[in-house]
Amino acid sequence: MNVLKRYLVDFSSLFFPRLCSSCRTDLTPQEHFLCISCLYNLPVTDFHLHEGNTIEKIFWGRVKVKAASAFLFFRQKGKVQHMMHQLKYHGNAELGVFLGKLYGQSLVSQEAYKNADLLIPVPLHPQKHKKRGYNQSEKIAEGLSSVLNIPVNNTILKRIKQIGSQVGKSRIDRVESLKECFLADCPEGKTDKVILIDDTITTGSTLEACVLALNNIGIENICILSLAYAE
Structure with missing residues (x-):
């Protein structure tokens, strides 16, 4: 056989x-x-091993996060960019699960990412979700979940508005426009600690807006994990 x-x-x-x-x-x-x-x-960052790492510094003075990290360095025309394009634009959804599992294996011994109640992927607007067929951040979260044994929740945080290109805008202008894009609903049961999951961090403005939306419903203990960091 x-x-x-x-x-x-x-x-x-x-x-x-x-x-x-x-x-x-x-x-x-x-x-x-x-x-x-x-x-x-793979160009791994090992940020999760260092308190006050590059990703955590992005959010200093902006929003309060307990810990933050990214798995891989993203460089233009590099191999990670090829992978992200396969994940986001060529229907290779299971690649996100695979990479999430890889990342999760390096996080299992990290206290900052233990005992969270939920993994919350950064949501796509429903129209984009329908067009793509899946949310790449949710696929990454699925992989992480299978290793970290933390459930994924894709209903608490919603994207309710789509905006145009943010190129050329200042960080403050980006955050102000993104504030209107995300809405959080009060979760069922007690939720003390969550981990936000994104595919790529650049300026951090999208994640900042997500943190603020979660703060609005009383969730303050928030960590951030991203598959890639665009330097």
Whole structure:
């Protein structure tokens, strides 16, 4: 039976090749989403090991977060950018789950990310969600959840407004416009600590707006995790 299965996999790969989501080379049957070379050369930040790291500093003086981190460095035309494009624009939703699991494995011993009540992915506007078919941040959260044993909640925080490009706007202007985009509903039961999940952090304005929305319903103990950090 295993021989037949391997034959079918090899045969199907002739017509539907399995490619590395980073470098686009052919994957072996033992590889999943990333080839061995890309997997072991991921540009990890190790921010989670350092208090007062680069991501935490983004939010200093803006909103109060208990801890914040990002898994990978994002560079233009780099391998992480290729992966993010596969995740966000080419329907490779399960890549987000895979990368979330990888990230979760490095966080299991970190006290800051233990014992949270919920993982809350940054929501997409319903129209964008419908067009894409999934929320990439929710897929990342699913992967994290499977390792950290923290449930995912995609109903407390909602995106109620879509806005145009924020390029050229100051940070203050970005936050002011984004404040109108997110609405939080009071959760059922007691929720003391949550972890916000995003795909990529750049200026932090979107996450800042999400934190403020959660603060409005009394959730103050908030951590932030992102798959990538665009330097």
